[in-house]
Amino acid sequence: MYTPELLTIFLLLVVPLAAAVLLAVCRPHILRSIVVTAAAVVLIGASIFLAVTAWGTGISVATASIPWIWTVLFIVELIIAAIIVGLAIRYKKPLALILALIQAGLLIFLEVSGIAATGSEITFTLNNLSLIMVLIIGIIGSLICVYALGYMKDYAAHNANIKDRRCYFFVILFLFLSAMFGMSFRQTS
Numbered sequence: 001m002y003t004p005e006l007l008t009i010f011l012l013l014v015v016p017l018a019a020a021v022l023l024a025v026c027r028p029h030i031l032r033s034i035v036v037t038a039a040a041v042v043l044i045g046a047s048i049f050l051a052v053t054a055w056g057t058g059i060s061v062a063t064a065s066i067p068w069i070w071t072v073l074f075i076v077e078l079i080i081a082a083i084i085v086g087l088a089i090r091y092k093k094p095l096a097l098i099l100a101l102i103q104a105g106l107l108i109f110l111e112v113s114g115i116a117a118t119g120s121e122i123t124f125t126l127n128n129l130s131l132i133m134v135l136i137i138g139i140i141g142s143l144i145c146v147y148a149l150g151y152m153k154d155y156a157a158h159n160a161n162i163k164d165r166r167c168y169f170f171v172i173l174f175l176f177l178s179a180m181f182g183m184s185f186r187q188t189s
Contacts, residue, residue, distance in 0.1 A: 004049075005059050009124060009185065011046045012138065015039055016178035017076065023170040033149050036170060040142035043177070047138025051131045059126040073182055074111055080175060081107065124185040133184040141177045148173065 019039035026032050053059075081104040088097035126134070152166045 003061075005053060006061050008046045008050045008053075009061060009126075011042060012050070012134065012181045013072070013178060015042050015046070016174040016181065017072075020171045020174035020178070023167055023174060027167065029149075029153060029166075032166065032170065036145050036149055039174065040146050043138045043142045047134050050126070051135050054126050054131055055128065058128070059124075061124045061126075074107070076175070076178060076182070077107055078104065080179060083172070083175075126185060130184050134181065137177060137180045137184060141180065145170065145173050145177075 016039065019035055022035045023032060026035055050059075081100055084100040085097060085104065088094075088100055148169070152169060156162075156164050156166060
């Protein structure tokens with residue numbers, strides 16, 4: 001029932017989320033380095049595996065085999081909306097606040113009301129363009145995260161008077177990677 005491609009898609013969606021959660025609580029630089037590097041290795045490997053196995057033929061994965069995936073994606077979308085709302089309030093950006101509240105409101109309304117559920121089965125479809133995006137996100141995005149480890153360490157060392165926000169920075173990076181993977185899988189009904 002669970003194919004290698006389905007498990008790879010699962011890894012690409014969940015590993016960045018798990019890394020974001022771990023990075024939110026990992027304060028020492030060495031632990032942060034281990035989490036970022038391990039997540040990067042898994043994401044690069046999974047991206048390459050998915051591209052190699054699906055190139056030219058594509059993949060369609062029915063979400064009926066993983067019904068909980070929509071709940072996970074809904075929670076991630078709410079977390080991202082909450083972060084945007086919090087930042088808009090903190091930096092006094094009324095337009096960003098209004099747009100984020102509209103987004104969150106529509107998201108909750110469509111999920112709760114069932115309007116978005118058309119009754120037809122939704123599938124993740126990966127064609128060659130989607131696979132190129134998966135490779136860019138998986139390889140380039142992961143390498144950016146690994147590079148940022150050293151860059152942010154040096155930045156913190158040279159700017160000791162500025163509050164250290166590396167944990168927050170890496171949490172946002174990995175949430176972004178997860179969201180980008182979710183968007184690269186085209187959804188058809």
